[in-house]
Amino acid sequence: MERACAQAHRDPASVRLMAVTKIFGPEVIRDAYALGLRDFGENYVQEMERKAPAIADLPDTRFHLIGHLQSNKTKKAAQLFSSIDSLDAAKLAVRLNAELKPLDVMVEVKLSHEESKSGAPESDLPEIVDAVRACEHLTLRGFMTVPPWSEDPELSRPYFARLRELAEQFQLPELSMGMSNDLEVAIQEGATWVRIGTALFGRRKKL
């Protein structure tokens, strides 16, 4: 990250590291915590629920939900996470707001045409952004995206560039983009968060 910031003439303090701990157990979170990491990304509400008791004693941790949120899980998600980074529908904002807990929010934007990816299409963004901004318990921080996976990080660049344009258009400061294989390109394109699993913890076993 530091090298990528230097190459992109960016202040290293302007890009933050989120440790993605999905599939790994609470002991991995504790190890990462001991090394100074405080922001963690988890993909599944139920998996977070299982791990939460084992890490409840660690002060100042911030857990981000980065996987698809179903509307029947909003109550649990609000309890377990301090930031919902994968919001992709206005109705989810209304349901989260009803939990009366202060939450940070990022809207996940789907910029590719892959069927499987979660995230809101660009055309939904005005409605979702308005909905989140109208929620008194939610603070809209920015946009998140996951480009189609590729060996070649350069193929992620147009998606990252587009996300930055959208964030400028909606006047949002945060951009969560870039994973283990394309974080350098993401930092060149303006990421303020990179979400890193494999490069920190090694390959995940399949579920």
Ligand SMILES: *Cc1c(COP(=O)(O)O)cnc(C)c1O
């Ligand atoms: C798993 C995951 C990551 C981390 O991916 P790595 O390639 O292991 O760094 C980041 N973001 C999301 C949304 C993920 O699901």
